[in-house]
Amino acid sequence: MLRVVKRQEPLKGGTPLIVVGALALSLGISMLLLAAQGKPAPRGLFLLWDGAFAHVHSLEDTVLKAIPLYLCSLGVAVAFRMQVWNIGAEGQFALGAIGATWAALHFPDLPAPLLLPLMFACAGVAGGVWALVPALLRLRLRVNEIISTLMLNYIGILLLDYLVYGPWKDPTSFGFPLTREFSPAAQIGRMIGRIHWGILLCAAVGLALAVFLKRTRTGFEIMAGGAGARAARYAHMPYGFLVGLVMVLCGVASGWAGSLEVSATLGRLQPSIMAGYGYTAIVVAWLARLRITHIAFYAFLLAGFRVGVENLQLELQVPHAFGGIMEGLILLSVLAGQFFQNYRFRRAEG
Amino acid sequence: MRMHAFARRRRKHTKRTDPAVPPVVRLISISKSFGAVKANQDISLDIRPGRIKALLGENGAGKSTLMSMLSGRFPPDSGTIEIDGAPARFRSPADGIAAGIGMVYQHFMLVERMTVAQNVLLGQTGSFWLSPRAMRATVGALAEEYGLAIDPGARVDSLSMGQRQLVEILKLLYRQSRVLIFDEPTAVLTPAETGNLFQALWNMSEQGKAIVFISHKLPEVIAVADEIAILRQGRIVDEFLEHEVPSEHALANRMVGREVILEVDAQPVPLGAEVLRLEGLSGNGLEDVSLSLRQGEILALAGVAGNGQKPLVETVAGLRSPQRGAVTILGSDWKAFYGAPQKESWRGGLAYIPEDRQGLATCPDLDMVDNFLLTTRHGFSRQGFLERNRAEEQTARLVEEHDVRPPVPATLARQLSGGNLQKLVIAREFYRHPRIIVAEQPTQGLDVSATEEVWRRLLQARAHAGVLLVTGDLNEALQLADRIAVMYRGRIMDVIGRNEPDAVGRIGLLMAGLRKGKREDGTAGEGARARQGEDGQGAESAPGGAAR
Numbered sequence: 001m002l003r004v005v006k007r008q009e010p011l012k013g014g015t016p017l018i019v020v021g022a023l024a025l026s027l028g029i030s031m032l033l034l035a036a037q038g039k040p041a042p043r044g045l046f047l048l049w050d051g052a053f054a055h056v057h058s059l060e061d062t063v064l065k066a067i068p069l070y071l072c073s074l075g076v077a078v079a080f081r082m083q084v085w086n087i088g089a090e091g092q093f094a095l096g097a098i099g100a101t102w103a104a105l106h107f108p109d110l111p112a113p114l115l116l117p118l119m120f121a122c123a124g125v126a127g128g129v130w131a132l133v134p135a136l137l138r139l140r141l142r143v144n145e146i147i148s149t150l151m152l153n154y155i156g157i158l159l160l161d162y163l164v165y166g167p168w169k170d171p172t173s174f175g176f177p178l179t180r181e182f183s184p185a186a187q188i189g190r191m192i193g194r195i196h197w198g199i200l201l202c203a204a205v206g207l208a209l210a211v212f213l214k215r216t217r218t219g220f221e222i223m224a225g226g227a228g229a230r231a232a233r234y235a236h237m238p239y240g241f242l243v244g245l246v247m248v249l250c251g252v253a254s255g256w257a258g259s260l261e262v263s264a265t266l267g268r269l270q271p272s273i274m275a276g277y278g279y280t281a282i283v284v285a286w287l288a289r290l291r292i293t294h295i296a297f298y299a300f301l302l303a304g305f306r307v308g309v310e311n312l313q314l315e316l317q318v319p320h321a322f323g324g325i326m327e328g329l330i331l332l333s334v335l336a337g338q339f340f341q342n343y344r345f346r347r348a349e350g
Numbered sequence: 351m352r353m354h355a356f357a358r359r360r361r362k363h364t365k366r367t368d369p370a371v372p373p374v375v376r377l378i379s380i381s382k383s384f385g386a387v388k389a390n391q392d393i394s395l396d397i398r399p400g401r402i403k404a405l406l407g408e409n410g411a412g413k414s415t416l417m418s419m420l421s422g423r424f425p426p427d428s429g430t431i432e433i434d435g436a437p438a439r440f441r442s443p444a445d446g447i448a449a450g451i452g453m454v455y456q457h458f459m460l461v462e463r464m465t466v467a468q469n470v471l472l473g474q475t476g477s478f479w480l481s482p483r484a485m486r487a488t489v490g491a492l493a494e495e496y497g498l499a500i501d502p503g504a505r506v507d508s509l510s511m512g513q514r515q516l517v518e519i520l521k522l523l524y525r526q527s528r529v530l531i532f533d534e535p536t537a538v539l540t541p542a543e544t545g546n547l548f549q550a551l552w553n554m555s556e557q558g559k560a561i562v563f564i565s566h567k568l569p570e571v572i573a574v575a576d577e578i579a580i581l582r583q584g585r586i587v588d589e590f591l592e593h594e595v596p597s598e599h600a601l602a603n604r605m606v607g608r609e610v611i612l613e614v615d616a617q618p619v620p621l622g623a624e625v626l627r628l629e630g631l632s633g634n635g636l637e638d639v640s641l642s643l644r645q646g647e648i649l650a651l652a653g654v655a656g657n658g659q660k661p662l663v664e665t666v667a668g669l670r671s672p673q674r675g676a677v678t679i680l681g682s683d684w685k686a687f688y689g690a691p692q693k694e695s696w697r698g699g700l701a702y703i704p705e706d707r708q709g710l711a712t713c714p715d716l717d718m719v720d721n722f723l724l725t726t727r728h729g730f731s732r733q734g735f736l737e738r739n740r741a742e743e744q745t746a747r748l749v750e751e752h753d754v755r756p757p758v759p760a761t762l763a764r765q766l767s768g769g770n771l772q773k774l775v776i777a778r779e780f781y782r783h784p785r786i787i788v789a790e791q792p793t794q795g796l797d798v799s800a801t802e803e804v805w806r807r808l809l810q811a812r813a814h815a816g817v818l819l820v821t822g823d824l825n826e827a828l829q830l831a832d833r834i835a836v837m838y839r840g841r842i843m844d845v846i847g848r849n850e851p852d853a854v855g856r857i858g859l860l861m862a863g864l865r866k867g868k869r870e871d872g873t874a875g876e877g878a879r880a881r882q883g884e885d886g887q888g889a890e891s892a893p894g895g896a897a898r
Contacts, residue, residue, distance in 0.1 A: 215738075217731040224724060228713035234704065235724040236668060236692060 003346050015341070022337035026329035033325065039316045051311025052304035058311075060194045064265060065275075066296075066303035068093070070202050071257035072281035073299050074209055075250030077290045081213070082226040082246045088134060088149025089254040090278025091156030092127040096255025097262045098160055099126030101179060101269040104186035104262070105168060112185040119186060120259055127255020128248040130156060135247035139240045145247075157274055164269055179269045188264035196264035202296075205253060210292040222246060254278060280306075283331045289338075302327060371398045372435070374560050375420065375451065375529055380429035382415055389415040390426070391584045397529055402551055402561040404575035406568070406605055408824060412584040413564045417531050420562075421453045422446030452522030453531040456538070458514050462507040469506055470520045492523055497553040499546070512543030519550065530554065531562040536570055537656050548574045566605065566654055568598050568862040580604045602858035614805050614829055621646040625680055625786045625816040626666065633673025634661040637840040640675075643816040645785065648808065649845075650831030651820045653861055658840035659790075659820050666818065667702035667788055680785055696728040701784035703775055705791040705820075707768065711775045714764035718754070719745045721763050722778050729782075744781070752777040753803075769796045776804060780811065787811055790820040805830055824857060836860035 027048075031041035052062050072089040079086040099122035107115055134148035164177040172180075191197045213219040225232040225242050232239055261273045284302055288294035309323035373396035382390040390412045397403055405413045419426050422440030430437045433449050440446050446453075460469050467482070467489040489502040493516075500509075500516045509517070515535060522530050532551075536544045551574060555561050565571050571578055572595060580588040580601065588604050595601065622645030631639040636658050643649050651659055664670045665677060668688040677684035679700060687695070704710045712721040719738070722745045723730060730741045745759045752773045754766070763771060772792070779787070789808060793801040808817055808830060821827050827834050828848060835845045836857055843860040846853050 215736060216734050217727055217736045218734065220720070220723060220727060220736050224713060224716065224720065227715050227720075228709060230710050231713045231724060233669060234667075234702070234710050235727075236688070 004343050007342055007344055018337040018340060019334060022333035023330065025337075026326065026333040029329055029333075030322075030326050033322075034316070034318070037318070039318065044312055044316060044318075047311050047315050048305070048308035050308075052308030056193065058307060061307045062300065062304040063195050063199070065277075065306055066300045067196075067198050067202055068257035068261055068277045069280055069284060069303050070296060070299040071205060071260070072254045072277050073284035073288070073295045074206060074292065075253030076278075076281045077285040077288065077292060077295060078209060078213070078222070078253075079246045079250045080226075080285055080290050082222050082242060083229070084135075084138075084243055084246050085146045086131065086134070086149050086247055086250050087146060087282055088131060088152050088278070089250060089281045090274070090276065091149070091153035092130045092251040092254035093258040093261075093278045094153075094156040094160045094274060095130040095251075096123035096127040096258030097269055097273055098156075098163060098258075099123040099255060100259035100262050101163075101168065101182075102126075104182045105179060108183040108186065110185060115183075115185045116188065116263070119263060120256060123255040123259035124252040125255075127251040127253075127258065129251070130255075131247040131251025132244060135244045139243060153278065160269070160274070161271055164271060168269065170268075177271055181268045182263065186263060187267050188260065196260070198260040198264050201256065201260065205256070206292060206296065209249075209253075213292060218242070218245070254281075280327060283327055286331060287334050302330070305330070371400060373398045374434060376432040376435075377416075377420065378430045378432065380416065380419060380426045380431070382419060382424075382426050388584050390419070393429070393581075393584075393586050395579060395586065397560045397562060399528065399558045399560045400555050401576040402555050402563055402574055404563045404565060404571040404578045405581055406565060406571050406578055406601065407581035408566055408605060408822070411581040411605075413581055414533060415584075416581070417453060417533060417562065417564060420446070420529075421451055421531060422449075447525055447527070450526060450528035451531070452525060452527030452529070453533065454515065454518045454522065454535060456534050458511075458518055460506045460514055460517055462505075464506060465502065466500055466504050466506065466509075466517050466520070467502040469517050470502075470524050472521075474524070489520060489524070492520060496523060496550065496557060498550055510540075510543065511538040512540065512546055515539070515543075515547065516550065519554075523554075527559075529560045529562065531564070533564045534566075535563070536565065536567065537654075544570065566861070568601055568605075568859075569864075572598060572601070598862075598864070599855065599859070602862065603855055605858065614802065614809065616648075616809055616830055618832060619646045619812050622816075626818065627676075627678040628662075628666075629676040629678075631662070631665065631672055631675035631677060633675075634665065634670060635840050636661050636665075638675070639840075639842055641835055641842060641845070643786070643818055645814065645816045646812050647832040648812065648817040648819050648830050650827035650834045651818060651837060652822075652824060652827045652834050652857060653837035655822055657837045659837055661840075662837070663702070663704075663788055663790055663818075663820055667700065667704075692728050696726065696782060698783050698785055700786040700788065701725075701779035701782050703772075703779050703787065703789040703792050705794065707771045707775055708763060712763040712771060715762060717762050718749060718759045718766075718774060721774065722748070722759075722781075725778060726781060748777040748781060749774070769800045772796060772804070773800070776807060780807065783814065784811075785815050787815050787817045788820070789817060791822060792819070793821075793823070793826060824854070824861075827857075828854065838863045 027045065031045055034044040035041040051058055053059060072093060075092070076086060076089050100119040103115065103119040103122040107118065110118065130152060131149075134143070134145045134152060137143035137148050138145045161177070164179055168179045170176075170178050170180040188196050188198055191199065213222065221232065221237045222242055222245070224235070225237055225239060229239065232242075257277060258273065262269050266273060280302055284295060284298045287298040287302075305326055306323055309318070309326060312318045312322065313320060375397040377393055377395040380390055380393045381388070393412075393416060395403075395416075405416070407413045418424060420431065422443045422445045425440065431440070432438065438449055440449070461472065464472070465486075467485040470489045470492075471485050486502040493500050493502065498516045498520065500513055500520070504513075506514060506517060515538075519530065535547060539547060551561050551563065555576075563571070563574060576592045578590045578592075578595060578601070579586050582605065590596075624642055624644050626643040628639055628641050639658070639662060641649065651662070653659060661670065665672050665684075666679070668684075672684055679687040682690070687700075708714050712724070719742050723736070723741050726741075727736065730737045730744075742759055746757075749757045749759060754770050754773045754777065763774075766774065776792070787808070792808070793804050796804065805826075808819065811817060819827065819831055831848060833845050833847055834853070834857060836843045838860065843863075844856075846856055846860075850856075
């Protein structure tokens with residue numbers, strides 16, 4: 001018989017070990033699932049690796065997917081830090097894309113140095129306001145933010161659909177739900193290979209948030225507010241303001257992710273930009289245990305799995321849902337693995 | 351009037367019980383220490399079937415410790431518990447329940463969304479299949495047997511506190527408990543519900559159950575008990591049978607005691623300006639509370655817990671806004687004081703040392719530096735950035751100065767013992783150079799030397815601050831305070847100077863809801879009851895407020 005025993009102190013340097021172990025476990029289970037469908041499991045593993053990380057082309061794909069994922073995850077992590085369960089990054093992402101598109105379609109003749117900042121400003125405002133609504137609902141009417149942010153996701157996506165099927169539809173698109181292509185000034189160019197300049201925005205936002213949370217008084221208040229809401233109230237922290245702030249920060253970051261998608265990746269707004277980054281961001285934030293500095297790694301990893309699974313779909317005709325299953329497996333096994341940080345098994349005597 | 355009814359019933363019922371029945375539970379020279387604190391010393395007690403035994407004592411006298419040992423929560427250090435004449439060893443509350451000893455705690459443990467019957471039968475083994483009707487019938491029959499008026503099909507969240515208490519009682523009766531222990535059972539009840547509870551207690555004792563009634567409310571103890579044991583500082587100082595109870599006054603004196611374990615030299619210091627003023631504060635369970643605090647004095651707020659101290663302190667500390675009446679803090683109106691930018695007000699303002707050290711005063715998962723920064727963060731920020739290094743150095747200095755152990759600033763608050771955590775909180779709050787200090791049970795759970803240290807600091811603080819000391823420990827109030835305000839049911843009954851004649855006796859009576867002067871002849875009890883009737887509004891809202 002095995003018994004669970006609490007460790008005297010947390011396993012030192014064990015985190016990488018646990019993460020690798022958990023990843024191996026989740027990959028193993030994924031392969032078993034492949035085998036159960038009669039697919040060659042080892043080849044599946046290879047295709048996953050090959051499609052995500054093995055070539056310059058696949059790495060570029062992975063980075064391109066990691067960029068919006070990273071921005072959304074940053075925002076989600078900040079909100080979760082304060083125990084504000086904002087799962088609305090998806091809707092805020094959609095609103096950001098809408099805001100940026102609005103600017104791009106209405107001022108196509110502005111020069112890029114004016115138009116791009118305008119697009120990001122509109123995306124930030126749209127995403128931020130979308131996130132502020134549930135914050136106000138929570139503060140004023142005690143509406144649970146999990147429900148309200150989730151519901152606002154659907155509304156945001158429907159709004160996006162309405163716009164591209166309706167008023168913003170390109171008259172020359174033969175009925176496809178697309179907007180016109182943005183003017184060149186509204187498109188962010190490439191930096192290295194297919195990777196666009198948006199990656200610099202990611203670096204800037206990541207750095208700014210890390211400094212903000214670690215070094216500023218307001219960052220401290222967010223952290224303390226998450227560690228204990230009652231203690232925060234006791235210390236007369238502006239709790240309501242902080243809840244609003246973290247929500248808006250998440251809305252702006254997610255909105256900018258949406259803005260990058262329309263401006264750099266597609267050059268127009270279309271429903272296919274809603275690829276679920278806002279939901280995967282929740283997984284990334286948890287995997288990173290809400291640490292800003294760890295988010296880049298996990299965003300890259302999960303983006304890689306997304307790309308790799310696309311390769312699996314192509315080569316082995318694996319269903320689309322397989323990607324979601326893998327994501328869930330990774331999250332569950334890493335979270336379960338973190339248990340061993342503080343506990344271990346011991347053989348029970350007798 | 352109600353007292354009268356109690357008294358008549360009791361007499362009728364005591365006639366039937368024979369005081370010489372062999373005890374079902376016998377405690378023989380039980381002792382228990384927590385660290386240096388002797389919670390129980392050499393306690394012997396007989397608990398007999400068919401009798402109601404009251405344990406009377408102040409907060410911290412050792413009542414709860416004693417009953418926790420009896421119910422099996424932890425074992426005594428020495429001494430024996432005999433059940434039916436045979437020594438018993440309890441390793442867990444389950445053993446206690448198996449031996450027929452059950453406890454009704456102050457905080458009910460009920461599933462609110464289930465019915466009475468479901469709650470009573472929760473966790474009971476039986477057939478896999480459940481029959482709601484049979485469950486209701488079983489519980490209904492049980493309630494009828496003991497004359498408890500409750501609908502077994504009602505959902506618990508629709509019940510009053512008094513009815514919920516009946517559900518707790520039914521749980522014990524269903525488990526065939528022979529000894530039922532009630533820990534401050536009337537704290538959450540309205541006067542009418544208290545009457546119903548007493549009726550239920552008599553019914554059960556007539557059916558042969560042994561009842562232990564823990565309280566510090568004198569009129570209730572006198573009304574309900576067959577035997578009274580008085581606990582003070584961990585010892586049983588007196589035992590009375592119902593008919594030999596002297597005056598209520600004598601009981602109060604025995605309960606409060608005159609001996610003092612700890613003494614400090616609290617020389618008065620010259621008084622300065624008024625720092626805190628409450629005028630006609632009402633609502634949130636308070637009734638027309640007015641008081642004034644000046645720099646240089648310690649004003650103690652004494653009273654049994656749950657009589658309005660909490661809402662008063664929370665209002666003063668800015669955690670809830672006053673409903674009616676005026677609060678003036680350092681010359682500013684409540685709104686202006688708490689609305690002012692904290693950049694300036696974090697220092698030289700109001701410091702609150704709460705009773706709840708882990709969770710309110712500190713975050714368990716943050717280290718000492720972060721916890722130090724909770725209320726001092728505005729002193730360590732420059733242009734919005736936090737000067738963590740300076741805060742860390744300051745924490746290290748304070749931790750050493752206040753002898754917090756371990757003296758490692760990276761220690762998490764949850765890893766500190768209660769006493770050391772309190773030292774950290776006090777170090778932090780004093781670092782803010784407050785001009786008002788609200789200290790709530792500041793020495794609760796602290797050992798003797800730590801208590802003395804806290805007292806010394808509070809006395810020192812008078813040089814620049816006024817101190818509002820909220821304490822359930824009368825000795826503490828008498829040692830430190832210049833004046834003692836006694837709260838009862840949301841009101842300040844009276845403010846008594848420390849050196850006034852017979853302060854102890856009067857405070858004891860005020861705590862029990864009896865006003866000074868109307869005593870000695872037994873009419874005071876009636877007077878107090880009648881007064882409660884007059885302002886029944888306040889009397890009922892106070893415990894309700896505390897329960898929320």
